[in-house]
Amino acid sequence: MALLKANKDLISAGRQEFSVLLNQQVFNDPLISEEDMVIVVEDWMNFYINYYRQQVTGEPQERDRALQEFRQELNTLANPFLAKYRDFLKSHELRSHPPPSS
Numbered sequence: 001m002a003l004l005k006a007n008k009d010l011i012s013a014g015r016q017e018f019s020v021l022l023n024q025q026v027f028n029d030p031l032i033s034e035e036d037m038v039i040v041v042e043d044w045m046n047f048y049i050n051y052y053r054q055q056v057t058g059e060p061q062e063r064d065r066a067l068q069e070f071r072q073e074l075n076t077l078a079n080p081f082l083a084k085y086r087d088f089l090k091s092h093e094l095r096s097h098p099p100p101s102s
Helices: 005-023 034-053 060-096
Strands: none
Touching (some): 005 034, 005 060, 034 060
16 A cells, blocks of 8 residues: 555655754764664654654554654664764774774
8 A cells, every 4th residue: 555645745854854853963072872872863763753643644554654664764864874973983982092003
């Protein structure tokens, strides 16, 4: 069953807004752990899903399917963001604790 056009539009709008949120993040001190950043991103995702939950249309199955697809879309955006943050932490660690010279 294909998603309703209105739900596709909502998913698209939510995806764009979430992408903007992720792109606005500036990594600086104080740093948080990678695990804590995962929790933050999951909280953001839950916030977006709960917000859009009120706006999806259709029968309960259609609504659940739209929200499931929306969560997958947000995960797709979150994964590269978390990888970027992980790389940032690693590079920051190297600058803070350079390897010993031989």
